[in-house]
Amino acid sequence: MGEDRMKQKKVNAFYRPPSLLFRQLGSALLMGYLTGWRSFPGWLLRHGFSSMPVANGARGMGCIGYPGHPVWEVTGACNLRCIHCHATSGQAAADELSTDEGKKLIDQLAAESEFRTLIYTGGEPLVRPDIFELLRHSQKAGLANIIATNGTLIDEEMAFKLKDHGVVCNAISFDAANPSIHDMVRNKAGSFDLAMRAVVATKKAGILLQINTTAMEYNMPYLPELIDFADSSGAGILLMYQLVAVGRGEKIEKATLKKTANKYLSELISLKQKTAKTIIEPVAGPQYWPFLLEKGGIRGGLPLKLAGQVFHGCSAGRGFVYVKANGDVWPCPFVEVSGGNIRGKSFHDIYTGSTLFNDLRRREEKLKGLCGECPYKTVCGGCRGRAHAYSGDPLAEDPRCFIRERSRPAEKGLGKTIKTCSSEHPDIEAAYRDTRRRPATNPGRMRALPDEQ
Numbered sequence: 001m002g003e004d005r006m007k008q009k010k011v012n013a014f015y016r017p018p019s020l021l022f023r024q025l026g027s028a029l030l031m032g033y034l035t036g037w038r039s040f041p042g043w044l045l046r047h048g049f050s051s052m053p054v055a056n057g058a059r060g061m062g063c064i065g066y067p068g069h070p071v072w073e074v075t076g077a078c079n080l081r082c083i084h085c086h087a088t089s090g091q092a093a094a095d096e097l098s099t100d101e102g103k104k105l106i107d108q109l110a111a112e113s114e115f116r117t118l119i120y121t122g123g124e125p126l127v128r129p130d131i132f133e134l135l136r137h138s139q140k141a142g143l144a145n146i147i148a149t150n151g152t153l154i155d156e157e158m159a160f161k162l163k164d165h166g167v168v169c170n171a172i173s174f175d176a177a178n179p180s181i182h183d184m185v186r187n188k189a190g191s192f193d194l195a196m197r198a199v200v201a202t203k204k205a206g207i208l209l210q211i212n213t214t215a216m217e218y219n220m221p222y223l224p225e226l227i228d229f230a231d232s233s234g235a236g237i238l239l240m241y242q243l244v245a246v247g248r249g250e251k252i253e254k255a256t257l258k259k260t261a262n263k264y265l266s267e268l269i270s271l272k273q274k275t276a277k278t279i280i281e282p283v284a285g286p287q288y289w290p291f292l293l294e295k296g297g298i299r300g301g302l303p304l305k306l307a308g309q310v311f312h313g314c315s316a317g318r319g320f321v322y323v324k325a326n327g328d329v330w331p332c333p334f335v336e337v338s339g340g341n342i343r344g345k346s347f348h349d350i351y352t353g354s355t356l357f358n359d360l361r362r363r364e365e366k367l368k369g370l371c372g373e374c375p376y377k378t379v380c381g382g383c384r385g386r387a388h389a390y391s392g393d394p395l396a397e398d399p400r401c402f403i404r405e406r407s408r409p410a411e412k413g414l415g416k417t418i419k420t421c422s423s424e425h426p427d428i429e430a431a432y433r434d435t436r437r438r439p440a441t442n443p444g445r446m447r448a449l450p451d452e453q
Helices: 003-007 018-035 040-055 099-110 131-140 156-164 179-186 191-205 220-232 247-255 259-273 288-295 301-307 347-353 355-361 369-373 384-391 414-419 425-437
Strands: 069-073 117-121 144-149 167-173 208-215 237-242 279-283 311-313 320-323
Touching: 018 040, 018 259, 018 288, 018 311, 040 144, 040 167, 040 208, 040 237, 040 279, 069 099, 099 131, 099 347, 117 131, 131 144, 156 167, 156 191, 167 191, 167 237, 179 191, 191 208, 208 220, 220 237, 220 259, 237 259, 259 279, 259 288, 288 301, 288 311, 347 355
Parallel strands: 069 117, 069 320, 117 144, 144 167, 167 208, 208 237, 237 279
Antiparallel strands: none
């Protein structure tokens, strides 16, 4: 591609067409109404406009921000060894996309009409030697750059350099507002302080601050405090992931949230959203959206159909796409199935033509089990990552759904569930040692017990 063509932006602005803005605003308004979000007007003034290019989607709230989310795992290299890492990050692989291959991928992503952003992740994206060359390329292509990072490498100088290279959002991971818990999960003393340095630098550089966390039994008692921490830090967005047992997370499967804890998390997010200055969005927990609708008395008919226009649920393969470091194209970092590799096919052909992606786009007619029978499949669809992790089938029912269940023993209560894998440090230490001793098994080999709570 010639330099002259690179100078011309190929990507539509996030406000074009205007219907994108109205759909995004509609989803936030409905969510705010259902949660009683008191700070919504203030959030809209402070973060609404800056969040739009980050959200960028064409169809309402999804499992991770909004649909229209291409994510590129630029490297498997990382300066941390987090116990729950879905990518099992550590060392860079020999078959990672080269600089030229990366630029070609960026051009292909920019050519997709529904994409406005590119999320760089890893591993730790900032350890890749050519990261700024890649960021500049996607900036020239018209994509808004987002960095998903552990934050340990971002000081003030780095933050301003990122902004100069088109980064509109730093998504910094925190496992708890408690430094000792965070450092233990990250397996590096002082990582909390370094992440806090990144928060300060991000705000000083005028980059939107997003905080990512992964909810698991180890940090469940600390999540209310973490939400308050996101508020006090001035974060515009808080993404609340759920641990999915893939990568190193497979070795701590016991720490994944069972149905009762999944419900508790939805209740917590809804309750905290009432007073939060930050918008809180679940990831790998699409049951949040039918939870809100049921809470608001919306269970069918026209109101549910209208809600389906702004709530999207699981976005795996339906706007969300995850490109591995070696060029494999997955629907989601938790759905470990490739629709193809960009070294053999164009991204467009994989994204629009593969059976995997087309089946996920037609989930309303393709989903199986309880997810296939559920009236909320348009607004939820179940977590496709969890479905695949436990059954080997990305279209199977979500085994941790608390919305619709067959006849099963009554759940035993929230307190016991949350304490099943307590946040005591020895448990976390043991879990991490276990991830280092044993290699990961093949995806899709786990099986959920029918009466798991």
